Amino acid sequence: MLLELKDVCGAEKGFCLQNITFEVPEGYLVGLAGKNGAGKTTLLHYIADEKKRYTGSIRFSGEELHASHTKLMNKIAFVADETPFFKMYTGRQNAQLLAPFYEEWDWELFYQAAEEQSMSAGSGLKLDRPLAKLSRGEYLRFQMAFAIAHHTRLYLLDEVTGGMDPVFRREFFRLIHRILEKEDASVLMTTHIQEELEEKADYAGILEEGRLISFREAGQPL
């Protein structure tokens, strides 16, 4: 198992995450659906944030995540609309600034990923435009290229498909499946569109008011 959550609990403003237990196997897409405020983003933050704000256990590649969080974040990427980068700088400059922090950074892979992600017909990623001037889709593509370049093994995608047009959504999931096949990686994504998980994910969980009320192989009955 690449990621294992066991009895993860955390108190946040207005709700509590309670006894969240599930696993993300290697090479699979796991989706979590739930209404706004169910705790999906909070759960991803528990994984990605340096500070441990929960009780219970989160293990990544067999290691307790927050015992070596800095080291393990080399292999984890958090992709969302609000992921902070240096938005006044270009994609290329952001990569130049942040690449030194990664143990395995592959420039060739970064440029190749940026070039290959023609999610709108015929256009490679504009690496020399400030990130603040990129469209939402282009910003997500940059984040995916960035994540691919540091050999991410766990992609945390926070509601990235919301508001995507059907063409972009199709291309995005094609990219995800290519990554799952090629990169020995897993994806944990959140969405408030349950039907999307049934279609696209290998495993689907439903969060409701901080509790995981269901976790099963996608397509199986509730």
Add this chain to the structure above:
Amino acid sequence: MTDQERILAFDRELAVVSEEKILSYKILYIISSILGCFISVFPIGAEGSENMKVIYVLAWMFLGMAVMFRIQPYIYMIENSVRISTVLVYIPVDKALLRRVRRGYLRRYLIKLGIVVLIFQQIGALIDGCWSVWNLIYPVALICFLYLEGLAYIGKK
């Protein structure tokens, strides 16, 4: 590369991509440092020094500003005042070590500044013929205050 080397490499790259902005902050901190140092030549204990309190306040102000201008480029993105540590939240960097490196920059700057302020204060006191141990204590107290100010600016996050 060690974690510290990674942070130093990031800072070097930051200096390259935001070269013009860092240069403008450099000019500001040099000017503030020079003004603050010159003002600190007025010796504590000189005749009429009670009337010169505003001069001492100005020295503290200029040197306080100099500290902020000196470390600002490593704490905040100059363009939009976002804390750099906020941008690095999902990047594999030890935030405590990041703050330690910034405190190192602060200490190195304050040591140099402290030596200059100390020398200027002694020169002023000797010229005025009013040297006392307060002329040693004053610069040390000033630098301690500036260090605390810098620590508060670097913050805990």
